[in-house]
Amino acid sequence: MSTNKQRINAVAATAVIVLAGGWFASLVPSADASDTGYAKPDNIAPASPVAKLQKTLAEQVGASQMGKHANVPSGETIKVSIDGIRSNRGKIYVALFDDAKAFNSHDYGRAVGFKELQARTGSMETNFPDLDIKAYAISIFHDENGNQSFDMLDGYPAEGYGMSRANSAYDELKFHQARVKPGSVDIRLHYLQ
Amino acid sequence: MNFLFESINPSWVEYWDVILNDWFFVGALIFLTLEFIRYRMKGRLGSDIVGDTITNYITLAMFIGINLLVLSGLYYLFVYGSQDFALFDIDTNLATIAICIIIADLLYYWEHRCMHRFNFAWATHSVHHSSPHFNISVAYRFGPMDGLWPIFGTVVMVLLGFHPIIVAFAEIVVQLYQTALHTEMVKKLPRPVELIFNTPSHHRVHHGSNPEYLDTNYGGIFILWDRLFGTFAEEKTPVVYGLVKPINSNNPLVAFFHGIYRVAKNVIMAKGWRNKAGYFFGPPEFEPVKTTNHQSSN
Numbered sequence A: 001m002s003t004n005k006q007r008i009n010a011v012a013a014t015a016v017i018v019l020a021g022g023w024f025a026s027l028v029p030s031a032d033a034s035d036t037g038y039a040k041p042d043n044i045a046p047a048s049p050v051a052k053l054q055k056t057l058a059e060q061v062g063a064s065q066m067g068k069h070a071n072v073p074s075g076e077t078i079k080v081s082i083d084g085i086r087s088n089r090g091k092i093y094v095a096l097f098d099d100a101k102a103f104n105s106h107d108y109g110r111a112v113g114f115k116e117l118q119a120r121t122g123s124m125e126t127n128f129p130d131l132d133i134k135a136y137a138i139s140i141f142h143d144e145n146g147n148q149s150f151d152m153l154d155g156y157p158a159e160g161y162g163m164s165r166a167n168s169a170y171d172e173l174k175f176h177q178a179r180v181k182p183g184s185v186d187i188r189l190h191y192l193q
Numbered sequence B: 001m002n003f004l005f006e007s008i009n010p011s012w013v014e015y016w017d018v019i020l021n022d023w024f025f026v027g028a029l030i031f032l033t034l035e036f037i038r039y040r041m042k043g044r045l046g047s048d049i050v051g052d053t054i055t056n057y058i059t060l061a062m063f064i065g066i067n068l069l070v071l072s073g074l075y076y077l078f079v080y081g082s083q084d085f086a087l088f089d090i091d092t093n094l095a096t097i098a099i100c101i102i103i104a105d106l107l108y109y110w111e112h113r114c115m116h117r118f119n120f121a122w123a124t125h126s127v128h129h130s131s132p133h134f135n136i137s138v139a140y141r142f143g144p145m146d147g148l149w150p151i152f153g154t155v156v157m158v159l160l161g162f163h164p165i166i167v168a169f170a171e172i173v174v175q176l177y178q179t180a181l182h183t184e185m186v187k188k189l190p191r192p193v194e195l196i197f198n199t200p201s202h203h204r205v206h207h208g209s210n211p212e213y214l215d216t217n218y219g220g221i222f223i224l225w226d227r228l229f230g231t232f233a234e235e236k237t238p239v240v241y242g243l244v245k246p247i248n249s250n251n252p253l254v255a256f257f258h259g260i261y262r263v264a265k266n267v268i269m270a271k272g273w274r275n276k277a278g279y280f281f282g283p284p285e286f287e288p289v290k291t292t293n294h295q296s297s298n
């Protein structure tokens, strides 16, 4: 029979293992993004053992690619095709991100590329030239009322929006899910209102 | 090493789930045939074992029916409700799937331990333990509400940020590993394996009604959790399988509903709210407090 003290210790240990596990999993770099600096080892406090392991993982994974094209701009282009624009009113803002945190928190100030287009019904195209070979994510919104902000109503978008690799209006993608490499990207705008 | 971190599309994993589950079931049937040959050679093959095996698969059919009709909707609601509150941004690749399996296994340990220590959950899990035999068909013997309790672990993992399909996959891996342990044909595995992993030997102990084996070896894949948390017992004396109070029946309806019937009867017949609560929330060995004794006691 276990004592109450044993039970409390066991529950506490479990909570720590579960949380640390989730956190550690979030640090695991993905192969196609690790050569991008997505998981820059120097972003993480160097003292923790996890950071050290993380650093070794990143080095092992990135070593082969990093040597070849370590963040040297290689003149790659992302061609964004925007579909489903419903009106000529206002502007369309296209933001390009290379940072997971900035993308996930919709922090447009930290976008690495930004385009302001006069809206045109139907489809439009825009290019982001001079990029590295690495993973990016794109977020678009249609500012129909021209107030230069993405309006929300009751927690839902009140203006048209779209993300790279989204399949439906309700896909709220995180950076790793919205990731695209330089090349052509089709993004459809969704209007809930 | 690169393949460990290559992003995997979750819908692929969904496909593995189905393949894994179905082929495991086929493999288990083949293994069961071997176990029956062994029973035959030992002169133990009788109508009792055959009846028990058929009952096991009938409870499985009823369990799946309840899961599809009632519990799947609940899972859908809770999983998609909690997805928005994910704590971490976790990619899907072999490394993160491995981490998810370890977490799923630890959460399974607690789910399983709780199912043994709270009467309302023991009411359903006791079905699995009510067979007096131990072969792979017993692994498919389920109680009516067995599909409900994993929901807590599922929600925890989705809240951490694992994709729901990866969570389901991790839970299936733990479940299938557990399934493979239900056999008498494997005696003991090499020492290091018995030290770290759950094995048929450890799981036989878990199914024992011997007093020294009660409430031990809850682990799924790793027996380390039991060793760490003080619930481990080593297989020494021969295991007597089944319940402390056996059901003595191969009737599938008796097997499937006996736990709920016993708990409901105890709660209804008990005098006073304290006893009723004890029969519902207390452990299986709960004994009613004497009505003349007004002191609070446990």
Ligand SMILES: [Zn+2]
Residues within 6 Å of the ligand: B112, B116, B125, B129, B206
């Ligand atoms: Zn059990």
